[in-house]
Amino acid sequence: MKHDRTFDPQYGTAVELMPGVRRLTVNNPGPFTFHGTNSYLLGTSRLICVDPGPALEGQVDTILKAAQGAVIEAILITHTHVDHSPGARLLKERTGAEIIGCGPHRPARALLENEVNPLDASGDKDYAPDRLLEDGEMFEAAGISLEAVATPGHTSNHLCFALAGEPVLLSADHVMGWSTSVVAPPDGSMQDYMASIDKLLARSESVYLPGHGGIVRDAIDYVRDLKQHRLDREASILHELTKGQRSIPEIVSVLYAAVDPALHPAAGLSVFAHLEDLADRGRVEASPELSLAARYRLTG
Template sequence: MSDNDDIPFNRDFALKPGVVDEVRPGIRRVLCDNPSPFTFTGTVSYIVGRGNVAIIDPGPDSEAHASALLDAVRGETVTHIFVTHTHRDHSPNTARIKAATGATVYAEGPHRASRPYYGSEKISAESGADRDFHPDLQVRDGETIAGDGWALQAVATPGHTANHMAFAWAERKLMFIGDHVMGWSTSIVAPPDGSMIDYMASLHKLTQRGEDLYFSGHGPEIADAPRYVRFLIRHREAREASILHRLAKGEADIPTMVRAIYIGIDPRLMGAAGYSVLAHLEDLVGRGMVATDGDPVIGGSYRLA
């Protein structure tokens, strides 16, 4: 979402809303018609298996998208619903799909913040959190859920949200990665909903795994995935270095840092960029490299420690 020339982004994604695309044997995807600067062309839901199937990320509160998913599995039985995280572009449609199919809903858990809110912070309705979502079964990191001809291992990947969970089809060396890794853009990490400390740890965790193909919540699939994750790690490290470089010139607030670091950014993403900088600053304050008066919050002023 800015000076991301160091990351080999792929914004070539021709899938049209409502069209069923069998992207690999046993893996179908359906795009929801909810494009935005944050969702790219829209949320991608996945159907795993044939006959008895799982749906991953039913998407936003959209009757049209629910109908498209149910049409795609007409004559089949939906046995499982997996939800990678509780943002409103991923989980609200779960209720519709469950009501229509009776499938069991699996996820890490209900929405929660990555850390407690500071006294000066308000719980924002704009954070995009789906606070109404509750899975039937809470899944632990490393747990495997098997269906008819498939088995998905839960991979806890907190950072974008505290409850973000990817699902790996280890036998086929692929992973449904949610919004933790996207091929078209970097992921937004906005405290207290998200945590840069957790996000970086999850990226490093992925580099140690064997899956080399990711299916993301937005945009095209990601080939050579561990290499791409290393690009993301280097990008975040460069962003951190840019923040420290700016603070070396003197104390600054977050809007000042955003203007210095995100050259030519889409104005609609300025707020998100500010929260991304805050996520880095939280990490830097925690490591004793940056100082601020009081808690590290969006309206604070920051200096080198």
């Protein structure tokens, strides 16, 4: 996948993307956030805030300044990673708006015996929504109608939001504008992620507003590329296993040889997600048991 390095975050500024849609990028750049996490303000005289970001008072001040006195009627949350949802509590304190959207943070599966969740600190365990939205449920505030689209994979509670009457989807971290999504067990599930990719391919939205990076145009083609990227990665993993039993670090050292070694642990989680999916489908088996420390081989 090609990364768009031209994205200008314009920190502290509400960037109008289309009538009634503005983007605010949090100044929290990093290897997993690109130039920062995107919050969105929907509406004009009345507003919905989507993903206020981390629990930074300055970020809430930026959102309220951008609102220019317009009432924020609802705070919409796509998923519970600490760069997306904790700011909702601060914004609610300042505005009284309800927190609406995804359910509480939860792993995609139970931890295996002796397994430690390497991304445990990334989950917002204090998230407490006032109202949950189910897949396909319509929500209206500030004169705007949105459809909740359940897209588990990156997290088990991940939601996208489709703007009714518009070819626009707020895709959060399921489809980002600069990189493939992190899918890391036990928080994430590759099987769920791929099913969610297919779900979006069956929809009609052609413009995505992602949680990181710029606008994704020609979104269906972009999502097809994302799917093919994952299928190619799976094929590469299977090819490595044709050479014999391999550990995750051994697979990563080959498949991610051109990637900064500092990112290899994250790459290992992605490989683990693929191996977990392949094991569920009976394509590979682990010795002694499915884990980051196991050695993997082809079945049969």
